[in-house]
Amino acid sequence: MLDLLARLGRIGIGSLEQLGRGHLLLLYMVVGVGELFTHPRLLLKQLYSVGVLSLLIVAISGTFVGMVLGLQGYYILSQFGAEQTLGVMVSASLVRELGPVVTALLFAGRAGSALTAEIGLMKATEQLSGLEMMAVNPVKRILTPRFFAGHISMPMLAAMFSALGVMGGYFVGVGLLGVDDGAFWSQMQAKIDFDDDVLNGVIKSLVFGLVCTWIALFQGYSAVPTAEGVSRATTRTVVHSSLAVLGLDFILTALMFGE
Amino acid sequence: MNNNRMLEITVGAFMALGLLALFFLSMQVSNLSAASSGGGYNVEARFDNIGSLKVRSPVTMAGVRVGRVSAIDFDRKTFEAVVTLHIDSDYEQAIPDDTFAKIFTAGLLGEQYIGLDAGGSPNFLAEGGKISLTQSALVLEEIIGQFLFSKAEEGGKVE
Numbered sequence: 313m314l315d316l317l318a319r320l321g322r323i324g325i326g327s328l329e330q331l332g333r334g335h336l337l338l339l340y341m342v343v344g345v346g347e348l349f350t351h352p353r354l355l356l357k358q359l360y361s362v363g364v365l366s367l368l369i370v371a372i373s374g375t376f377v378g379m380v381l382g383l384q385g386y387y388i389l390s391q392f393g394a395e396q397t398l399g400v401m402v403s404a405s406l407v408r409e410l411g412p413v414v415t416a417l418l419f420a421g422r423a424g425s426a427l428t429a430e431i432g433l434m435k436a437t438e439q440l441s442g443l444e445m446m447a448v449n450p451v452k453r454i455l456t457p458r459f460f461a462g463h464i465s466m467p468m469l470a471a472m473f474s475a476l477g478v479m480g481g482y483f484v485g486v487g488l489l490g491v492d493d494g495a496f497w498s499q500m501q502a503k504i505d506f507d508d509d510v511l512n513g514v515i516k517s518l519v520f521g522l523v524c525t526w527i528a529l530f531q532g533y534s535a536v537p538t539a540e541g542v543s544r545a546t547t548r549t550v551v552h553s554s555l556a557v558l559g560l561d562f563i564l565t566a567l568m569f570g571e
Numbered sequence: 572m573n574n575n576r577m578l579e580i581t582v583g584a585f586m587a588l589g590l591l592a593l594f595f596l597s598m599q600v601s602n603l604s605a606a607s608s609g610g611g612y613n614v615e616a617r618f619d620n621i622g623s624l625k626v627r628s629p630v631t632m633a634g635v636r637v638g639r640v641s642a643i644d645f646d647r648k649t650f651e652a653v654v655t656l657h658i659d660s661d662y663e664q665a666i667p668d669d670t671f672a673k674i675f676t677a678g679l680l681g682e683q684y685i686g687l688d689a690g691g692s693p694n695f696l697a698e699g700g701k702i703s704l705t706q707s708a709l710v711l712e713e714i715i716g717q718f719l720f721s722k723a724e725e726g727g728k729v730e
Contacts, residue, residue: 353575356582364585403600468589475592478600497599502629506601514593 334530337451341459341529344452354457362423362458362525363465367472369422370415374473377410378402378480385481386489395491399500402481403474407504407513408569411474413561416520419466420553424528427458428549431532432542455529462528466521467514474513512568519560524553610660612698613641616672616685621652622708624674624683630656632687637662640685656685658696667692668700674708683708 348355385401431454434440440450478500485491504510528549535545621643630638638658646653658666669690676683687702696702 356578359582359585360578364581367585367588407596407600465585465589468586468592471589471592471596474600475595478596500600504601505627506597510593510596510601513596 340451341456344456347452358457358461362461366422370469374476375480378477379484382481382484396495398485398491399496400503403478403500406474406477407509412470412516415470415473416557420524424524424549425546427528428532428546432535432545436537462525463521467517470517520557523556527553614656614700616654616702617651618705618707620707629684664695666696668694668696671704672702673706
């Protein structure tokens, strides 16, 4: 009985400790922001590997998600004779929800796992301790540029996802299914509000970018420095980021759009 | 050196694409381009019943959108709905002060909007002006109720 209680206590203390270390790491990364101004090239490199290399998968999935929305939306809306509102449906669902959320899931899978594996391997091959031996702070030097690169890339990628999705929906709806061109855009512009919809989508993607890169870097930094440990940390990154994004999305949606 | 330049160019292109996408979303998809006209003036109209009219519903004149509903309040003394209409600055000196405001529904299931019928007065509405001629929203239940009532009366006459 007491054993059981002790085990529960150990789990509780362990997860609390994990949480504390995660927040300390976040604090150190944010405090290290000055490094970016003295060595902007570090950030540039990470922007390339985190942002530019994620571009292809985000662009292609954005286009196809938009096209599927166009097809499926047309099928349902035409039953009510409301094909004209296809543009509103496609763009509202993309800008508010699908853009930030799907981009964040792809981002966690594409960039987050790569970040964890990279940092974990650096730790396993003692490159991080090597840096420390040379009196270089590894958090500032290695983690901070990656953190801010993720933070900057995510809203950009989400915006591209939404924009390409709208174009995909336009292509299917207007190009293939024959929805009126003018009605598609004008209804969209009448119903989508800049502050309520577009800006809230950007805020969402900023939050998701923070959470995804933070989880990825923390998992990499606290990975057990073995081959197995790194592989486990990579798996945990994808699972934790996806769960965090989906859970946070519900909370953010309730705060932003629930009246 | 060449490698560095390539890196800079690709990252620059990435940032440019991202900003372009944001620009596209704000200008083409949302209403920012229409709403940014800044100026304009507010006019007040009182209705007995506004149906399901909402803030940000369009205000049209001869079918052309001239503004939007900026506020809806309730007058405790007269039990009327006080609707504030924001008219775009393009339509200053364009709406006579004896204009008739009605609440219409776009389509059978569509949203409600305010239609303005121009009057013949030489004076125009300005900031803080009031539209005194109004017609309430048609509430479907009331129409059906009146229809049934009149049918019942007709039936009574025949007997």
